[in-house]
Amino acid sequence: MRRTRAISFAAACALASLVAGRCWGEETEYLRDVKPIFIEKCSSCHGPLKQEASLRLDAASLIQKGGDSGPAAAPGEFEKTLLFERVATDDLATRMPPEGEGEKLTEEQFAHLKRWIAAGMPAPADERPLPDPADHWAFQPLDRNARGPGEGGSGAGGSPDVMIDAKLASAGIEPLPEADRATLVRRLYFDLIGLPPTVEETRAILADESPDAYERLVDRLLEDPRYGERWGRHWMDVWRYSDWDGYKDELRSSSRHLWHWRDWIVRSLNEDKPYDRMIAEMLAGDELAPEDPEALAATGFLARNYHHLNRDIWLDWTTEHSAKAFVGLTIACAKCHDHKFDPLSQTEYYAWRALFEPHRVRTDRLPGQIDVMQDGLPRAYDADPAVPTYLYIRGDEKHPDKERPIAPGVPAILGESLTVAPIELPPMAYFPALAEHVERDLVDAAEDQIAAARASVEECEKAAAIEEAAAGAPSIDDGAELADVATEREEASAAIKLAELSLAEAECALQSLRARYASDRAKHALPKTRSEEELKTLAREASAAERRHAAAVAERELFERRQALTKAQSSAEPDEKKRTEAVAKAKGEAEAATKKRDEALANVEKVDEAYAPVGESYSKTSAGRRLALARWIASPDNPLTARVAVNHVWMRHFGKPLVANPSDFGVRTPRPVQLDVLDSLAREFIDSGWSFKALHRRIVTSKAWRRASSAEPETLARNEAVDQENALLWRQSARRLEAEPIRDAMLYVAGKLDATTSGPDLDPSQGEKVYRRSLYFRHAREKQMKMLTLFDGASPDDCYRRAESVVPQQALAVANSELARTMSRTLARQLSGSAESPVADERFVDLAFETTLGRSPTEEERGASLAFLAKQRESLSHREKLTALGGAQAAATPASDDPALRARESLTHVLFSHNDFVTIR
Numbered sequence: 001m002r003r004t005r006a007i008s009f010a011a012a013c014a015l016a017s018l019v020a021g022r023c024w025g026e027e028t029e030y031l032r033d034v035k036p037i038f039i040e041k042c043s044s045c046h047g048p049l050k051q052e053a054s055l056r057l058d059a060a061s062l063i064q065k066g067g068d069s070g071p072a073a074a075p076g077e078f079e080k081t082l083l084f085e086r087v088a089t090d091d092l093a094t095r096m097p098p099e100g101e102g103e104k105l106t107e108e109q110f111a112h113l114k115r116w117i118a119a120g121m122p123a124p125a126d127e128r129p130l131p132d133p134a135d136h137w138a139f140q141p142l143d144r145n146a147r148g149p150g151e152g153g154s155g156a157g158g159s160p161d162v163m164i165d166a167k168l169a170s171a172g173i174e175p176l177p178e179a180d181r182a183t184l185v186r187r188l189y190f191d192l193i194g195l196p197p198t199v200e201e202t203r204a205i206l207a208d209e210s211p212d213a214y215e216r217l218v219d220r221l222l223e224d225p226r227y228g229e230r231w232g233r234h235w236m237d238v239w240r241y242s243d244w245d246g247y248k249d250e251l252r253s254s255s256r257h258l259w260h261w262r263d264w265i266v267r268s269l270n271e272d273k274p275y276d277r278m279i280a281e282m283l284a285g286d287e288l289a290p291e292d293p294e295a296l297a298a299t300g301f302l303a304r305n306y307h308h309l310n311r312d313i314w315l316d317w318t319t320e321h322s323a324k325a326f327v328g329l330t331i332a333c334a335k336c337h338d339h340k341f342d343p344l345s346q347t348e349y350y351a352w353r354a355l356f357e358p359h360r361v362r363t364d365r366l367p368g369q370i371d372v373m374q375d376g377l378p379r380a381y382d383a384d385p386a387v388p389t390y391l392y393i394r395g396d397e398k399h400p401d402k403e404r405p406i407a408p409g410v411p412a413i414l415g416e417s418l419t420v421a422p423i424e425l426p427p428m429a430y431f432p433a434l435a436e437h438v439e440r441d442l443v444d445a446a447e448d449q450i451a452a453a454r455a456s457v458e459e460c461e462k463a464a465a466i467e468e469a470a471a472g473a474p475s476i477d478d479g480a481e482l483a484d485v486a487t488e489r490e491e492a493s494a495a496i497k498l499a500e501l502s503l504a505e506a507e508c509a510l511q512s513l514r515a516r517y518a519s520d521r522a523k524h525a526l527p528k529t530r531s532e533e534e535l536k537t538l539a540r541e542a543s544a545a546e547r548r549h550a551a552a553v554a555e556r557e558l559f560e561r562r563q564a565l566t567k568a569q570s571s572a573e574p575d576e577k578k579r580t581e582a583v584a585k586a587k588g589e590a591e592a593a594t595k596k597r598d599e600a601l602a603n604v605e606k607v608d609e610a611y612a613p614v615g616e617s618y619s620k621t622s623a624g625r626r627l628a629l630a631r632w633i634a635s636p637d638n639p640l641t642a643r644v645a646v647n648h649v650w651m652r653h654f655g656k657p658l659v660a661n662p663s664d665f666g667v668r669t670p671r672p673v674q675l676d677v678l679d680s681l682a683r684e685f686i687d688s689g690w691s692f693k694a695l696h697r698r699i700v701t702s703k704a705w706r707r708a709s710s711a712e713p714e715t716l717a718r719n720e721a722v723d724q725e726n727a728l729l730w731r732q733s734a735r736r737l738e739a740e741p742i743r744d745a746m747l748y749v750a751g752k753l754d755a756t757t758s759g760p761d762l763d764p765s766q767g768e769k770v771y772r773r774s775l776y777f778r779h780a781r782e783k784q785m786k787m788l789t790l791f792d793g794a795s796p797d798d799c800y801r802r803a804e805s806v807v808p809q810q811a812l813a814v815a816n817s818e819l820a821r822t823m824s825r826t827l828a829r830q831l832s833g834s835a836e837s838p839v840a841d842e843r844f845v846d847l848a849f850e851t852t853l854g855r856s857p858t859e860e861e862r863g864a865s866l867a868f869l870a871k872q873r874e875s876l877s878h879r880e881k882l883t884a885l886g887g888a889q890a891a892a893t894p895a896s897d898d899p900a901l902r903a904r905e906s907l908t909h910v911l912f913s914h915n916d917f918v919t920i921r
Contacts, residue, residue, distance in 0.1 A: 261300020
C-alpha cells in the first residue's frame with residue numbers, strides 16, 4: 001500500500017511567499033502558476049516522504065535532476081521530456097497523475113508548464129524542497145518549558161500574558177487597556193454561564209472594591225450550575241450532538257433518548273470531571289466502567305452516529321469525527337486513497353476504523369421504566385469483538401480487500417502504537433436484565449397485572465350478582481323475557497370465566513418470571529455459588545413454570561376463540577354468505593386455539609431445562625480497542641489532544657481560535673502566531689489534571705482576555721496598520737452572541753427563564769411558548785427551533801466552528817417573534833413600577849438600558865429614547881388613526897391599552913434588537 005507523505009498546497013504557497021519578494025518576471029510566474037501544479041498534482045507520489053522512481057517534483061532543481069529514468073524535464077525542450085509524455089498522454093496506465101490520484105491537468109495548467117519549460121525553467125536560486133510533514137509543528141511534543149503559573153513563569157517562555165506582551169513590544173504595538181468593569185462583568189457572565197448579570201448583580205460587583213473581587217466572581221460563576229449548561233452547548237457543537245431525528249417509530253440517525261448524554265456533558269463540566277476521563281467515558285464507558293450508568297450515558301458520543309440504513313455510514317461518521325474532535329486530524333480524507341496532504345495512509349484510516357468495528361448501540365432499561373420506547377439509556381457495546389476490518393478498494397464498500405484484514409491502530413506519525421487487551425465483562429454488562437431495578441420493575445408490573453385481574457374478577461362477580469337480583473323471578477308465560485335473562489346470565493358467567501382465566505395467566509406469568517430470574521441469576525453469578533446439579537434443578541423449575549404460563553395463556557386464548565365462535569353462530573347478520581364466512585373463520589381460529597392449548601397442556605408434563613432467559617444476552621467480552629484508543633488520545637504525551645481542546649476553549653473566549661482550523665491540525669494549517677501561548681496553556685491544562693475550570697480561570701483572568709475591544713479611532717488605526725487581524729492580541733474582539741444565549745437572555749432579563757435542568761428534549765416548535773433554556777430543545781437535522789437556525793445555531797452534522805451571518809431575517813425574527821414581544825412587554829411592566837409607586841420616563845429609560853444592554857444609556861441615547869416615548873405615547877393616544885399590523889403571531893402577553901405603557905413596551909422591544917443586546921464587547 002502506498003503511503004502519501006505530502007505537503008499541502010497552502011503550505012507550499014506559504015513557503016513560496018518567502019522568496020516571492022525577491023523574484024520577478026518568469027520566476028514570479030513559476031511560483032504563482034507552475035509550482036502549485038507540482039504540489040497539487042504530483043507531490044503525493046513525488047514529494048518529501050515518497051519518491052516513486054526516485055523522483056521528486058517539489059523543486060525546480062529536483063525536476064531537472066530527475067529520477068531512475070533521468071531528468072523529468074530539460075530547459076527549453078518541453079515536447080521531448082518525460083514530464084510532457086506523462087501529463088499529455090490519454091493512456092490511463094501511464095498518465096500522471098494516475099487515475100484515482102487526481103484529475104488530468106487542465107489546458108491552462110498544461111500551458112503554464114509548457115511556457116515555463118520553454119523559458120528555460122526559471123526559479124528562485126534559493127528555492128528549497130518542501131519540508132518533511134513529520135516536522136509539522138502540530139506533530140511535535142508540547143514544549144515543557146512553554147508554561148508558567150506566574151507572570152515570570154517557571155519556564156523559559158513564562159505565562160501566556162508574558163509571551164503575548166513580548167510579541168506586542170517587538171511589533172511596537174501598545175495593547176488596549178483593561179475594559180471597564182461593567183463591560184468586563186457582562187463579558188464574563190456571558191462567557192461562563194451564557195446569561196447576562198442582573199442589574200443588582202452588576203451594581204454589587206462594581207461596589208466591591210476588594211483586591212480579589214474579580215477572581216472571586218470568576219470562581220463563583222465557575223461553580224454556578226449554569227456554567228455546565230453554557231459550556232455543555234459549546235462541547236455539544238464539537239461532539240456533534242444530535243437528538244433522535246425520526247418520524248413516528250422510524251430511526252433515521254442518532255438514537256432515542258440521547259438527552260441522557262447531553263445531561264452527562266452538563267454534569268461532567270459542572271463537576272469539573274477531568275477531560276481525559278471524559279474522553280475515556282465517551283469512547284469506552286462500557287469498557288471502562290461497564291456497570292456505571294453515568295459512564296454508559298457518555299457513550300452517547302457513539303450512539304449519536306447510529307445509522308440504521310447503512311453500517312458503513314455509521315462507521316464512517318464515527319471514524320471521521322472521533323479523529324477531528326479529539327486530535328484534530330482529517331483522517332476521513334484517507335478513506336479512498338492515501339491522504340493528499342497529511343502523513344496518513346489509507347491503511348491507517350481503516351486501522352482507525354477497526355478500533356470501532358466491533359461496536360454497536362443498544363438501549364438499556366432505566367429504573368421505573370420497562371418500555372425503552374418511552375425512556376432508556378442508549379449506550380455502546382461490542383457485539384462481535386472478532387469482526388474483521390477490510391480496506392475498501394478506492395473507498396468502495398462493494399469492493400473490500402478480504403485478503404488482508406486490517407489490524408486496529410493509530411497513525412504512525414504520532415508515535416506510540418496501541419496496546420489492546422480484551423476486557424471480560426461482568427454479568428450485568430452482558431446480561432442487563434439481571435440489574436436489580438429491571439427485575440424489580442418487571443415483578444412490580446406482573447404484580448400489578450395480578451391485582452388488576454383479581455379486581456376484574458371481583459367486579460364481574462359483583463355485576464353478575466346485581467343483574468341476578470334485578471332479574472328476580474321471571475314470569476313463566478313470558479318466553480322472551482326468560483331468553484333475555486338466560487343470555488345475560490351466560491354473558492355474566494363468560495365474563496367471570498374470562499377474568500378468572502386472565503387472573504390465572506397473570507399469576508403464572510409472575511411465577512414464571514421469578515423462576516427464570518432465579519435460574520438466570522444462579523447461572524451468571526460470579527463467583528459461582530451453585531453446583532451444576534443445583535443449576536439444573538433451577539433450570540427445570542424455570543422451564544416448568546414457563547410451560548405452566550404458556551398453558552394458562554393458551555387456555556385463556558381458547559376461551560376467547562370459543563366465545564367468538566358462539567357470537568358468530570348467534571349473529572343476526574342478514575347476509576347468509578357473510579354470516580357463514582364469519583362462522584368459518586371463528587371456527588378455524590377456535591380449532592387452532594384448541595390445538596395450541598392441547599400442546600401446551602402436554603408440554604406441562606415434560607421435564608427439561610429449556611426456558612427463555614429473562615432478557616437478551618450479549619458478548620461476554622469487549623475487544624478493549626476503544627479503551628486503548630481513549631487512553632492513547634488522552635495520554636499526556638499525545639501532541640494533539642490538549643492543543644485541540646485548548647484551542648476550542650480559547651476560540652469561544654476570544655471569538656477566534658489560536659489555530660485557524662479547529663478540526664484540522666494537519667499540514668494544511670500553518671503554524672499559529674501564538675503557538676507558544678497554545679502550548680503553555682495545553683501543558684498547564686494537562687498538569688492541572690485536565691481541569692477545564694482551571695483553564696477557564698487561567699484565560700479569563702489574563703490581561704489578554706480582559707482587554708477592551710474598542711478604543712479611539714487613532715489608536716485603532718495605528719495598531720491595525722501593524723496587525724489588522726489582531727493576531728498579536730492587542731485587543732479583545734467584539735463578538736456576536738450565539739443563537740442560544742440570545743433567546744435565553746430575552747427570557748432571563750424579563751424574569752421568565754425556566755431554570756429547570758436536564759430531562760427529555762423538548763419540541764422545538766414550542767420554543768416561543770416554553771421558557772426553558774435553548775439547550776434543552778430538540779436539536780436534530782430536521783428538527784430545530786427556527787429562531788436558533790436564523791441566528792446561526794449549530795449544525796448537528798458538523799459544527800467545529802459556528803458560522804456567523806448578518807441577515808435581515810434576524811432583525812425580523814426579533815421584531816415579529818411571539819417570544820420577543822411577550823418578553824419585552826413583561827419587562828416593560830416590571831420596570832414601570834406600580835400605580836402606587838410609578839417610575840418616571842427618565843428612570844425607566846435608564847433601567848431598560850441597564851437591564852437589557854448591561855450599561856447606562858449615553859446622553860444621546862437617553863434623549864432619543866425619551867423623545868421616542870413621547871411620540872409613541874401621543875400616537876397611541878389616538879387609536880382611531882392607527883393601522884393594525886397583521887401577520888405576526890399573537891403574543892402571550894397582549895399589548896397594553898395604556899398609551900404610556902404601550903410606548904414603553906415598544907422601547908424594550910427595540911432594545912432587544914439593539915446591537916449591544918446580541919454582542920459581547
